[in-house]
Amino acid sequence: MSPAPAARDGGFYEDLTVSQETLLELVDLGRLSPTGGNKQPLKFIISWEKEKNELIYPTLAWAGYLTDWAGPEAGERPAAYIIILEDKDINMNVPKIDFGIAAQSIMLGAAEKGLGGCMIYMVQRQKLREVLHIPEKYEILMVLALGQPKEEVVVDEIENEADIKYWRDNNRVHHVPKRKLKDVVLEL
Numbered sequence: 001m002s003p004a005p006a007a008r009d010g011g012f013y014e015d016l017t018v019s020q021e022t023l024l025e026l027v028d029l030g031r032l033s034p035t036g037g038n039k040q041p042l043k044f045i046i047s048w049e050k051e052k053n054e055l056i057y058p059t060l061a062w063a064g065y066l067t068d069w070a071g072p073e074a075g076e077r078p079a080a081y082i083i084i085l086e087d088k089d090i091n092m093n094v095p096k097i098d099f100g101i102a103a104q105s106i107m108l109g110a111a112e113k114g115l116g117g118c119m120i121y122m123v124q125r126q127k128l129r130e131v132l133h134i135p136e137k138y139e140i141l142m143v144l145a146l147g148q149p150k151e152e153v154v155v156d157e158i159e160n161e162a163d164i165k166y167w168r169d170n171n172r173v174h175h176v177p178k179r180k181l182k183d184v185v186l187e188l
Contacts, residue, residue, distance in 0.1 A: 011072030012147030018080035029109040030102035041090040045083040055131040061122035065165040078145035085138040099141040116149030
């Protein structure tokens with residue numbers, strides 16, 4: 001994995017690859033994450049090759065609040081993906097929080113490796129199933145898009161009732177509004 005150049009506007013440095021080895025290390029973090037009843041129903045598909053990435057990308061919805069942006073353009077798309085699946089043969093009424101825990105573990109590991117990422121829940125699941133030939137026994141839960149970050153992302157503290165929609169300024173800096181710590185900790 002090469003170090004990323006200084007951040008610019010938009011998405012990822014698509015040409016800075018993420019290795020299969022790195023993706024396997026990240027999936028291992030997901031594998032080791034807790035699951036209800038220790039059932040371990042999660043499975044993962046990794047993609048780091050351009051041809052497979054090009055099959056995955058059109059099945060994803062990007063940044064719903066940015067209505068004038070259809071997603072990263074060619075050259076700014078993720079260099080890798082991890083698709084999180086649930087094996088329906090294993091899962092026996094396990095709460096649907098397991099994949100969120102695994103996804104967060106993976107994303108924290110990615111950040112530790114200098115990668116940026118996006119958790120994408122809005123997926124054209126049937127289309128993704130078809131292009132990757134995913135058997136019906138696996139439920140597609142989420143896609144993690146990964147790569148060397150190209151855009152600058154800043155967190156803006158907001159008042160409790162302020163608008164939570166993320167946005168981009170004229171310099172293409174991506175602003176993510178977050179409530180202040182004092183507004184989320186309850187003193188009861």
